[in-house]
Amino acid sequence: MSPVASISGFPELLPAEKIVEDQVIDTLRRVFELHGFTHLETRAVETLDELQRKGETSKEVYVLSRLQDKEGTGKSKLGLHFDLTVPLARYVLENSHHLKFPFLRYQIQKVWRGERPQEGRFREFVQADIDMVAQDELPAHYEIDLPLVMGKALSQLPIGGITIHVNSRKVLQGACQALGINDVDAVLTVVDKRDKVGQEVFLQMLAELGLSTVQGEKLSELATINGRLEAITQVRQLGLDSELLEEGLQDITKLLQTAQQRQVDNVIADFKIARGLDYYTGMVYETFLDDAPQVGSICSGGRYDNLVSDKKRRFPGVGMSIGVSRLISVLLSRHALTVTRSVPTAVLVTVTSEQSRSDSDAIATALRARGIPTEVCPNSQKFGKQIKYASMRGIPYVWFTDSSTVKNLETGEQLDATPENWAPDPQHLRPKVKASND
């Protein structure tokens, strides 16, 4: 046959790969819920009005129309959401009288962007977000708690070490103030690109914004500083005089100290982190894989004071977002993960003949009642073929109904067993995802 063409930018996983994604998502859910975050799922669509509040992203939106609908233009048109932050802001305002604040929520959903797909960039992908949203005032420690929760979640994934890089918009804004730079937003955008473009182009871009060599070099110095508490000292030694900068440094210091108290050793200050989006007003975060920093940030976010607000109310918040599909795609393409099998099944029960299939069904029912994923062989061919059915799928055990024995396909060991008492080796109960260097 001619293969059915895949659609560019819309990846689909094979069964074993989906097991990796499920285990990643289940782990994130578990850690988020352990920290009291409630699960939110918003509809896939928003009105175009809502999606276009930030003009820059409007070109990425997929717009919906009904095939048979000849009207369907205008502002009531719907588009697929391109992130989980716009839907959160809309949902909180819409349901504020039903929610309790502070509102801690996690959200793990697909988002869509009509961009040209690049390597590791998709048009449809899963994001996993956590946000802490308060009414009127955000508790000060939320800017500290949030990245530590995310760090905890990421540390449970089979992705190797990660490092969370933190900065504060206050530091960057304060530095601009101290240097007499007015167009802070434009400067932040350039700082955000520094790692991509390199030092030389960075200075050139700043010069193009009208900055003097001294201003540019001072910003460049700031942007190269990173580390733990010693980095704070280094920034102070730059001699930039700004209350706002000092406030930002104190916020970061508090975060680094709290991380230390909680024995979290993978958070560092990094003064080039700026984040492109203009709604961040305080701390900003990016996260890198220790083994593959070149992949870029796998989890980013920050504090926003004015994103969720209307004329009368203000819900400041802080959040971070993991690009789950991208992360998994990177891990899979680097062969960094293996899965022990492609089916949930731990035991295949053989069938001696079609007449006695119900005996095999009874064994399977008894095993499943004890939480052991079990299949009954779909055919009653020779045992050799039934064993092959199991081994081709990586099913670790085969149950022989006639002899009441179980064979471990890995060791070849075959033992007497009853479905009421036998249990698989706990490590074989579920498919296991392993980092390849484990």
Add this chain to the structure above:
Amino acid sequence: MSPVASISGFPELLPAEKIVEDQVIDTLRRVFELHGFTHLETRAVETLDELQRKGETSKEVYVLSRLQDKEGTGKSKLGLHFDLTVPLARYVLENSHHLKFPFLRYQIQKVWRGERPQEGRFREFVQADIDMVAQDELPAHYEIDLPLVMGKALSQLPIGGITIHVNSRKVLQGACQALGINDVDAVLTVVDKRDKVGQEVFLQMLAELGLSTVQGEKLSELATINGRLEAITQVRQLGLDSELLEEGLQDITKLLQTAQQRQVDNVIADFKIARGLDYYTGMVYETFLDDAPQVGSICSGGRYDNLVSDKKRRFPGVGMSIGVSRLISVLLSRHALTVTRSVPTAVLVTVTSEQSRSDSDAIATALRARGIPTEVCPNSQKFGKQIKYASMRGIPYVWFTDSSTVKNLETGEQLDATPENWAPDPQHLRPKVKASND
């Protein structure tokens, strides 16, 4: 503020309602995986070509276009999938060389239909499907296994009793043959509507198809028969002479007998079940809530021999689909379910003062390490206010860091505790969904 308008047909759940949906979906996943079904997730979009293979559904499709894209017409256009069967068929053909057959998969995803939303009908909703797909030949017992797996899954949900109604297309086609009726598809469509339109209109519709009174009344008699093995006898007593009909009756008999063997008592034969879709070729299934049959079928499906095929290959299968969103919406609107709390949190750790917040954090970290969902109070107000924070959310326990005691808010009991040894009553560890009549 003016409330942000909800979009008709795109429901969103509040946190406690989402807990219901999550527990329903988690239960389904667990049961499906216990039976060896692998998890599949397909992209949300298919090409219009793929979606329009069945012309009748084309009008429901949401078509995508990129906001800035001026071209974007023609056959390469994308639409959102309206079920999980079309994507399965496409996925299996596209990835057949990577899959092992028989391929048992479950899929729990949103689907979209641009229909006019009616009560309990949505434009965006979650479906949960299981399918068993084989290469060339479907093992005979799959038509029996599949509804029994689904029945097992549904029986674990807090939805009260359910009954699975089964029929075989062979019975209906055989009856038409025996009665000399040629336009079988049109007759099946009318049989499918019998319950909605009533006996009188049913006979009238058959007459409009050109059926004689005798033919109509015989079909009507058949359509009223339902029950266990005695129903099979009743059909035979109609004296319809057809080998195909007899084959269908034997298939149903086998299913009823197997259900009995496995002590499943909620499967009955029901000869009015026809299913509207023309791709079914064998057994067909519908499922009704015992407490609310008027809701209609909550889980339907059947066997299809030619749905997944191309010029060279054939993958016959059998599947059923639960309308998860609709089911949950019915249960919630009938107040049939309650949830013990709206957050995952089991314990709120109080904060004596902001200076000692890190002591509270340490308690929380120790509890979470033992799998106990824990929040630290975001403020350090008087304990009365902190207790109110917990009680407003239904959090069952409050931990007092200064006195090392835990208060059970339900009983008022307050006991000494250490974070290494104390555990909540297991029934309070997670939010609990209960049927209201429990």
